[in-house]
Amino acid sequence: MDDTDRALLAALRRDGRASVSDLAIDLGVTRATVRARMERLSKAGEIRGFTVVTRSDIAQSPVRALTMLGIEGPGMDRIRRQLSGRREVQAVHSTNGKWDLIVELGTDTLEALDTALRDIRRLEGVSTSETSLLLSTSRFSRV
Secondary structure, eight states: HHHHHHHHHHHHHHHOOOOHHHHHHHHSHHHHHHHHHHHHHHHHTSSOOOOOOOOHHHTTTOEEEEEEEEEOOHHHHHHHHHHHSSSEEEEEEEEOOSSEEEEEEEEEEEHHHHHHHHHHHTTTTEEEEEEEEEOOOOOOOOO
């Protein structure tokens, strides 16, 4: 992946509906180059898809948070399964460093978030957690 590919991906993140012509102008390349690069990036799995985020997607979960979890013992797979079964859980990410999992949460109210966090912290094997509320989002992406 070169600088043009990275610039193309950044432009698509800003506006996934941008026309090939507009992308070509922004990047200073031909439309054929943009099309070829998009096709190559898609085939290589760098572009995994395109999506639309609607107002109702956000309205359904106006209270959003990231919860970092420290897992104790061998219960990682069990905890991931338990988390994925909760309606408040939008995604579960494994990570490195201090935290073992990062959980994206979305609820209707702060009270519902508090309840979800209390339930998650009570899962056997969850040793520590830290939660950050998401106050605003500049860009949406879903895979």
